[in-house]
Amino acid sequence: MRIIDLSAPVDAAGYEPDPVRHEVLSPRDGALHMSHEMREHFGIEFDPDVLPDGEFLSLDRISLTTHTGTHVDAPSHYGSVAAYSDGRPRHIDEMPLDWFYRPGVVLDLTDTGTGTINAARLEEEFVRIGHVPAPMEIVLLHTGADRLAGTPDYFTTFAGLDGTAVHALLDLGVRVIGTDAFSLDAPFGYIIEQYQRTGDRSVLWPAHFAGRLREYCQIERLANLGSLPRPYGFTVSCLPVRITGAGAGWARAVALVED
Numbered sequence: 001m002r003i004i005d006l007s008a009p010v011d012a013a014g015y016e017p018d019p020v021r022h023e024v025l026s027p028r029d030g031a032l033h034m035s036h037e038m039r040e041h042f043g044i045e046f047d048p049d050v051l052p053d054g055e056f057l058s059l060d061r062i063s064l065t066t067h068t069g070t071h072v073d074a075p076s077h078y079g080s081v082a083a084y085s086d087g088r089p090r091h092i093d094e095m096p097l098d099w100f101y102r103p104g105v106v107l108d109l110t111d112t113g114t115g116t117i118n119a120a121r122l123e124e125e126f127v128r129i130g131h132v133p134a135p136m137e138i139v140l141l142h143t144g145a146d147r148l149a150g151t152p153d154y155f156t157t158f159a160g161l162d163g164t165a166v167h168a169l170l171d172l173g174v175r176v177i178g179t180d181a182f183s184l185d186a187p188f189g190y191i192i193e194q195y196q197r198t199g200d201r202s203v204l205w206p207a208h209f210a211g212r213l214r215e216y217c218q219i220e221r222l223a224n225l226g227s228l229p230r231p232y233g234f235t236v237s238c239l240p241v242r243i244t245g246a247g248a249g250w251a252r253a254v255a256l257v258e259d
Helices: 027-042 119-129 163-171 188-198 206-212
Strands: 002-005 021-025 059-063 071-073 101-108 115-117 138-142 159-161 176-179 217-220 232-237 248-250 254-257
Touching: 021 027, 027 059, 101 119, 119 163, 159 163, 159 206, 163 206, 206 217
Parallel strands: 101 138, 115 159, 138 176, 176 217
Antiparallel strands: 002 254, 021 059, 071 217, 071 248, 101 232, 232 254
16 A cells, blocks of 8 residues: 655745744754743753753744645634534534545546636546546545645636536535645635626635535645546545634645555
8 A cells, every 4th residue: 555645745935825934943942941941830940951962852833824734624614604504614623534534536627727617527527537426535636736836826826616516526425625726716816806807796715605505624735636546546534633613624635545
């Protein structure tokens, strides 16, 4: 079995509209910090220089949103009220883990330019690969957008699903949809231009707002989908970090491929 990494790194050096702040305390810094904390909180004096090489442990302090890097969006991300169940969309810590360890299907949509992908285009891909996603399979959209990761273009140049495409997948019983793009919807600028041109409110973030009507999760900002050796017949693991009350959680998404 091979494990193929489908996750994008969290890199403070890469471009982000909401920048990542990453402070690294070296093992020497950790020794000084530990000595200070012991004195301040416990009244214990400790000379850090008695440690091997004068070092203790390193420490990373990171400030970022839950939508940075590869992450899973929970239903509560889409809105405060849902049309299903008791009307309260679930947070990421409340989602069943078995949603995120399932057979996967990857759809090659790399021929799509910036804009939206509709249900008819998905149907064409189902025919091409000879497989229609089964209930609870995780569908991954290979758009090729991850080649721009770390640059401003990553956030403006990609393809997302329209409402017909999302509902078509949900009608099949899919509950987790992933993409290598910044968003499962089209870019913000594209969406606003379409709305201003047509006045049609249905073009406003239809992929996300579908989650107010039907419960499902998205995996955004995947990577390496082109490295999958076949369109189906592999397992996806994308367990989200358990953050209480959060609308998303980071995930180390991988594909498990039996050779």
